[in-house]
Amino acid sequence: MTDDCLFCRIVAGEIPATVVHETDDTLAFRDIDPKAPVHVLVISKAHHRDVATLAVADPALAGTVLAACAAVAEQEGLTGDGYRLIFNVGAHGGQEVFHVHGHVLGGRPLGRMLSV
Template identity: 55%
Template sequence: MAGQPQADCLFCKIAAGEVPADVVRETATTVAFRDINPQAPTHVLVIPRVHHPDAASLAAAEPQVLADLLTEAGNVAADEKVDRTGYRVIFNTGSGAGQTVFHAHAHVLGGRGLNWPPG
């Protein structure tokens, strides 16, 4: 069920402290940790503690938690000192877009030039 922790979800386990991660920030509603396969010098994932499969589902069910997630993405950028040089916040939705863990999450990328379009 959306919103409830899922026993087979890696990010639910990280949020619960059951799986180790390099956590850089935590709030009552979010957890931010370094990506294990960074695509930029700064690559941090910000996840909600509640389980929703993607950002759109999270927005529809719990818009305040999505707002908290975006606020934390900005805080991560400031902590990592990429807020003034530029950073990107990315939500991948669906396997065709590169989503591999089906728990809503934002990628915060920075620390190098980020050309558009990516790829």
């Protein structure tokens, strides 16, 4: 745990979150600023800066995080029409909280999100 990390503090129970799925190694909760009708963040309980560093440091945990994302999508009823799964890496990639997290988004057509 990192004391100044928002998501570590959520894992520790210091900051409330609307939890929708939890395993021994992951936690999934609703985003406080949703970009779609369903917008859930899936994090590892262990602190890793981003998905790239997690993949190198602990490939098994990276797979566990992906499995949790799939479980959330199923639980939220997104698998029939589809959903978007996003992992931002670094400031230029749009990462705002530097603790690995995947965004599970769906519930409506999402269209293109990137523009050049």
